[in-house]
Amino acid sequence: MYSRHTLPGKLLRHLLIWGMIAFALFPVLWIFSASINAGNTLFGQRFIPPNPTLSHYQELFTSPRHPFGLWLWNSIKVSGIASLLTVSLAALGAYALSRFRFRGRRTGLLALLIIQMFPQMLAMVAIYLLLLEIGRHLPGLGLNTHAGLIMVYLGGAMGFNTWLMKGYFDTIPRDLEESAMIDGATHFQAFLQIILPLAKPILAVIFILSFIGTYSDFLLPSILLTGTENFTFAVGLRLFILGEYATRWGIFAAACMLGAIPILVVFLSLQRFLISGLTRGAVKG
Amino acid sequence: MAVILLKIFLLGLTNALGVWAAVGLFLAGSWLPLGGLVLGLVALNLAVLSKRAYPLRYLLPGLIPFFLMVVYPIASNMAVAFTNFGTGHRLTKEQVIAHFENRFYLPEGGERFTYQAFRGPAGSLILLLTSTLTGTNYLSERGILQAVELTDPRFIFDGQEIVEINGHHRLSRRELVQMMGELQGLSLPWGDEAVRLVSLAEFGVARQQYRYDPAEGVLTDLRTGITYTPVEGIFTSVHGERLQPGFVVFIGARNFSEIITNPHISGPFFRIFTWTFLWAFLSVATTFTLGLALALLLNDPYLELRNFYRTLLIVPYAIPGFISILVWGGMLNVDFGIVNRMLQDLFATKIPWFHDPLWARVAVLLVNLWLGYAYMMIVCLGALQSIPQELYEAARVDGANRWQQFGKVTLPLLLISIAPLLVGSFAFNFNNFNVIFLLTGGGPPIPGAITPAGATDILISYTYNLAFGAAGARYGFAAAVSLIIFMIIGTISAINFRLTRSLERVGESL
Amino acid sequence: MKRAMALLLGFTMLWGLVGTAWASRPGVLTIWADSTRAPILAELSPAFTAEFGIPVEVHEVPFGDIRARLGVAGPAGEGPDIIIGPHDWIGEFIADGLLEPLRFLEGIRDQFVPVSIEAFSSGGEIWGLPYLTEAIGILYNRDLVPAVPETYAEFIALARGLTDPEKGQFGFLTNIPQPDPFHSFPFFTASGGYIFGLDEEGVLDPCDIGLATEGAIRGGHLILELITAGLVPVGTDYAAMTGLFNDGKAGMILTGPWAVADARAAGINYGIAKLPAIEGQPMRPFVGVHGFMVSSFSANKLLAMVFLQEFIVTKEAKLALYEADPRNPAFLPALEVVAADPEVAAWAANEAVGIPMPSIPEMAAVWSAWADALTLIVTQQLSPEDALRDAVARISGLIGCPR
Secondary structure (H helix, E strand, O other), rough: OOOOHHHHHHHHHHHHHHHHHHHHHHHHHHHHHOOOOOOOOOOOOOOOOOEOOOOHHHHHHHHOOOOOOHHHHHHHHHHHHHHHHHHHHHHHHHHHHHHOOOOHHHHHHHHHHOOOOOOOOHHHHHHHHHHHHHHHHHHHHHOHHHHHHHHHHHHOOOOOHHHHHHHHHHOOOOOHHHHHHHOOOHHHHHHHHHHHHHHHHHHHHHHHHHHHHHOOOOOHHHHHHHHHHHHHHHHHHHHOOOOOOOOOHHHHHHHHHHHHHHHHHHHHHHHHHHHHHHHHOOOOO | OOOHHHHHHHHHHHHHHHHHHHHHHHHHHHHHHHHHHHHHHHHHHHHHHOOHHHHHHHHHHHHHHHHHHHHHHHHHHHHHOOOOOOEEEEEEHHHHHHHHHOOEEEEOOOOOEEEEEEEEEOOOEEEEEEOOOOOOOOEEEEOEEEEEEEOOOOOEEEEEEEEOOOOOOEEOOHHHHHOHHHHHHEEEEOOOOOEOOOOOEEEEEEEEEEEEEOOEEEEOOOOOOOOOEEEOEEEEEEEOOEEEEOOEEEEHHHHHHHHHHHHHHHHHHHHHHHHHHHHHHHHHHHHHHHHHHHHHHHHHHOOHHHHHHHHHHHHHHHHHHHHHHHHHHHHHHOOOHHHHHHHHHHOOOOOOOOOHHHHHHHHHHHHHHHHHHHHHHHHHHHHHOOOOOOHHHHHHHHHOOOOHHHHHHHHHHHHHHHHHHHHHHHHHHHOOOHHHHHHHHOOOOOOOOOOOOOOOOOOOHHHHHHOOOOOOHHHHHHHHHHHHHHHHHHHHHHHHHHHHHHHHHHHHHH | HHHHHHHHHHHHHOOOOOOOOOOOOOOOOEEEEEEOOOHHHHHHHHHHHHHHOOOOEEEEEHHHHHHHHHHHHHHHHHOOOOEEEEEEHHHHHHHHOOEOOHHHHHHHHEEEEEEHHHHOOOOEOOEEEEEEEEOOOOEEEOOOOOOOOEEEHHHHHHHHHOOOOOEEEEEEEEOOOOOOOHHHHHHOOOOOOOOOOOOOOOOOOOEOOOOHHHHHHHHHHHHHHHHHOOOOOOOOOHHHHHHHHHHHOOEEEEHHHHHHHHHHHHHOOEEOOOOEEEOOOEEEEEEEEEEEEEEEOOHHHHHHHOOOOOHOOOHHHHHHHHHOOOOOOHHHHHHHOOOHHHHHHHHHHHHOOOOOOOOOOHHHHHHHHHHHHHHHOOOOOHHHHHHHHHHHHHHHHHOOOOO
């Protein structure tokens, strides 16, 4: 569909993209500028602050009541584990839905997708009480534990994730597994040794989407995590916003900048998979 | 062989633990957890043992958290929808009764006592109470008060202070405070009354203020004699006095009927629904269009710096949403935001972003576009690459130009594969509370409206306002509304899935 | 090597997965406070522990969350013993049965500023131990404004003189257009507006809403004039107002004691003044009172009372609270100590004519309707009469008042 460009064509394309980049990055640059601005408001700044300072960044790491470094680590930990487990659960489910025929398969998948559209407004109270109860019987898994929080995130593992993966698995030809099973392999072995390696791209895709989703989430952790040292990055950020009267923009902006780094790292290192990943499962060529 | 033995052993162990836990739950009367546990155990056994239920092994690990964390809250939500759970009705009836029965009052003219406490080596407690009324001293031993004189031989003095009674040493104030819990629970008989600890410094005659009669279901105020019966979750007297707090009661479908009959809700409903639908549709349309356009640009193998551009354009997706929304809110401030300041410098105009209904809608769509185009871009990039080149060759041979190739080859194949994601995105935006709430709060308000619906309110933000912004929190009502919204979006999505035949294809692809 | 690292990483992660309990348990006092007050409590409480041997745990909970969390955590047995918050929370808490009345305060109520006890009283009981009072006033820049006029007419004239949009300088700024009904209240009260009237027993009557009385409408017009006269841009929000003030570009702003710290940090030569009088009538702001409340689900009720009565209600503790968070103490002995400070006196002058914020749950309906009315007024889409009348109709409808 593409052919070599003429010079004006090339120029136009690059111009359009730079225009788009400006739109995309403008707010981000603004946040960055606020993070190095000595004052505490977002308003009234010029783009380049007159007295740039790193004091907000320093404050982030030296405030004993607000262990920002710990919060970042907590976020990485929780999101990392939750995403790994989500990928595993979704893969297992997708394999079953793709390879086995059983009653209620299609309706089941439809139900999975639609049930997740329920407005989550009030689920919070129910989940809080649920974890409270679980925590009474299984202490490591209740309120204010990272394990409990991860468990709640796993509730969303089946759903669009599973659908995406299933689509991908569908495009992997069955002969490979069939010949392996003729040679004596079980379904599970075929799953582990044949399907999964071929599905690396979609696994990476789901991992990234899960990671970004759980990392940015502040609603669940702010309800379930009650101890300051257990907070995730997003929850900690909320503390800065929900100060009694006004947002402390300086420190807030600095926190945003630093907090974006783990996501970008994860994204950059896995992005090569993203492209080919969403491909195969999606299209029926 | 060994594997099979291991499996059986583990299953047996799990079953044993499960049964043990189930018995515990049964004895404790927790029916719902018991039901869940039994169901889970049955499913587990089925999965491991039955050949026909083989797929269950793969599905169970994901289904368990799904049922716990998604289905259960929805079910509890639905249950709440039939109650009046909310401000003034948060506690259970038992909690409310306990709340009242634990109240004590100090009757007029009731005696007060200063006290000293003494503890013996075995941990036993002796209290010496001195009435503030009569000055008489009383000794409590084993919970009975007896009058004593200070000259009692059991008392050992050090100057004016008693330091020991019967081998029990006097407790300092610090030790008293540490024993608060124990002291608090004491109730010493005093005639036909009781004497209890009323503050750190004093005991006093205290009477229970309320008594509940379970047979009649009546709460009586022992001080005034007034009786209260529960009326819709509040103890109410004959004269209409109500005791706070109230408790949760089942009210049937009243929340649902309110949705239909209350003009505050039914009035603007259609308008809000229309905007919600438009909002979801336009969000998907704009993000998809921009995402696709960028994907097409970036998919071009002849474009330089593709990877660099792609990385930069992903950044908005990596910043947590609520942060970006707040920043956009600041940038779009009518007088002081950077956007209007630039517009003022360049074109000498200011856009009334949050004050004009149309521009407010543009603003929320703009911000949502910024937040969501990257996801669509990624998706389209992937889908584009899977369209086989041969199709384009064939089209070129047939004389199609670039635009026709796009229209006849690219777009149709793309839409087929992406359709379900678009449906999902529509459903997501239909309920996208975040952007609306944080950016405009549902505003700007509509002049002349008697309902709190603003120009950018979507169904869910509007009902949130109604449920929590009227007279305290009304969870029952909010739950009923959530259910209705779910039915709406569920139906729309099911129709969409049907229309795009995505699930058919998914079924086909086996 | 890589594998070992991965394993180690995994192990470290798992280690941190287990949490601990943070609820009320016997023998330990648990306090929930927001980020302003948690550090102060954390510093003060070791003295209590030293004297009585009872450990005190202070948890930092975001201000907006304390209220929501208490309602869920308290009845579930996961709540705290003591919380710190503003008095307007008690309406909902009492309706939900979440608070324990503080009987020990009856005997010592005259040791507190009267309005502070009044704010925390309801149904004949006192539900919170007040420790600070606050009300808004005029924060002004002495370099731009030598003295704040005492009548509104002069006040506006002064503001007009100072306002120069070319230079980006403003005589008087307020964030009422945000919309912020809380700050608009003084305009309404000066001519006789009110929120809820009192019924015969002196209890607030939620169906007697005074936001559309003549006086209130006059207040609405005064606010509209601020916009039409070009004194206050319609997009002014709290960030803009304080930002301009701290940049030295605003002469006078309408705000409360919480804004002082930033002004001081920005090096502004600031002063605090009483709100001007409108045609002889004082502008009455809302008075907010913050205090300590005890959860009715606490396992340590008497212990909590001991903490409050023996430890907090002392001059020393109150002064320590004041030092860390300079808003006027509600405890008279402490207030006397700091009364010499002119800032304290200035804020107190505003509080003296103030009205406690209503704490009944029906206020929720008021805030949103009032805010919308203000938006319609400042954007000139409706006249103040229409906007305010609509607001009152809406509030009555939402609360369920008889027509």
